[in-house]
Amino acid sequence: MPQLRKDPVTKRWVIINFEKSLGAADYKIPRASHTAVTCPFCPGRESMTPLELMSYREPNTLPNQPGWKVRVIPNRYPALQIEGELDRTGIGLYDMMNGIGAHEVVIESPEHNLGPADFTPEHWALIVGIYADRYRDLKRDQRFRYILIFKNNGIAAGASLEHPHSQLIATPIIPKRVMEEIEGARQYYYYKERCVFCDIIRQELSSGDRIITENESFVAYAPFASRFPFETCIAPKEHKASFGALEDSEMESLANIISATLKKLVNALGDPPFNYIIHTSPCDGNCDEYYHWHLEIMPRLTKVAGFEWGSGFYVNPTPPELAAKQLIQSISQPKKVVK
């Protein structure tokens, strides 16, 4: 069972893996990755993964057989475990908790070699749709307080398998980084009686300096205080606290803007490693008045070093206004040929 441990000073929680612990020797050996020849996420190798939790598939095809377009499986090496009870204990001044949670993998496409910018908007609608389905299902489990959806694209962004995939993790505590956003949004709301994200979006749309693209329901912009070069935020124009509240009528708009934004990033930067993360309100819905869900895209072009770790403030060599301008002007490259 993994263990959740809390830092007594910063109150930051850490998951310690006791079952598949790595010792010093493990860090000297480069980790193996899979090519299409051995990849457990490719069609025809469904038996190499845990049984699927859900898939969108061709008519008349069976679960755990080829024919799927998007497929969700439990993570074989979960950061948190689904079985068991939450159990909080202390050792002296330290706090800890059983590592209960869920950890799922969304295999985004049967095609091993497609990058996220290669997916059609129609295919993005399937990915976003299955995110929402899994989100709503996990939310019913009373042990979970938060559901995090994210993608690591490229080795430098922490991906361990090259086949396109993203992940869902349900946690028994609200993560610190989310709490900070909630607390900031709450303070603003009590002072202004308005959602801070709604105000940001209004100001961005009105100035236009950092807008990358927009459509009927969503806007993509470079945040004013971007930590990373070409950092991008995609948010619903109307106030919506939870990703789980995504309506069918908005699905197409969201798929279109993700597709358009990732294409621009790839056009401008080649094939950059990146992470994206859906920031949504916690499961309890207590802050739905002032929280506003959004998708953060963080290209990993610079190294986070001692100064950032030590201070929590970031040095960004690319002003977000320049990033937005270059993304708008980026020209589509000849599409890569997938064999």
Next chain:
Amino acid sequence: MPQLRKDPVTKRWVIINFEKSLGAADYKIPRASHTAVTCPFCPGRESMTPLELMSYREPNTLPNQPGWKVRVIPNRYPALQIEGELDRTGIGLYDMMNGIGAHEVVIESPEHNLGPADFTPEHWALIVGIYADRYRDLKRDQRFRYILIFKNNGIAAGASLEHPHSQLIATPIIPKRVMEEIEGARQYYYYKERCVFCDIIRQELSSGDRIITENESFVAYAPFASRFPFETCIAPKEHKASFGALEDSEMESLANIISATLKKLVNALGDPPFNYIIHTSPCDGNCDEYYHWHLEIMPRLTKVAGFEWGSGFYVNPTPPELAAKQLIQSISQPKKVVK
């Protein structure tokens, strides 16, 4: 002039570089590094760097000439600029500030090819001594609220030059990450009337499970809630809030424990990339009752990915008890030959 910008939700500050901005094309070209043949930090090339602020050197040698043992220069590409006034302004709901501060480089040795584990304890005493001298000098500038001392070792840890060096950055605001520690320590102090760090050190020394090494004045331990494999904290055993209050009598103890700890890390892990950071109390001394300075060493063995960025909690595959045990048992490797 760099610009400090504040995120309106999380209140995180970011430094945006407008003078040497990087556009999309700059991220496609790998950055050049220097070998010993062209290195501006090597003796004999002092004229390639800005004029030195301080050095410890052989008797009868001149500033900005060879003969130095440790040398401090202004950073040629500073994250923050020394000249100018603090000037806080807003644009709509956004806050920003002139990027005023200091950014210095400590060249730790004339030897290009020495790693930090190769330095003798006597040489570490020079490095630590010059840190303390620069710290006290910068602290006199009323514009600065915090002084951060850190080292990036190895490309993967963000070092852009291989010659051994560390950095000091003085900032006009107290960094967020430091504020979090201060706030946590303050809450504990008001509740218990004791320093949380003193209590942690007492508990660690008493259990012994995570102690790596100790001497008269300092202890090195693997934190209970370590974020990273082989993360290590070095702290004074007695309550001391500010690194600037380091006494001459403690210098040798500190140099010895840094040297011993880094040797153990190198013995156990080869030549791992790492960052270290001195966490000290802010310049104003307001929280000296409950803050306790310490040095954090973070080997960079795993990639920080979407989950960590999105949640602020970390998955650590190496339990700190295992890390401490392996560091204690690590055996010295034959010393590398430096030409």
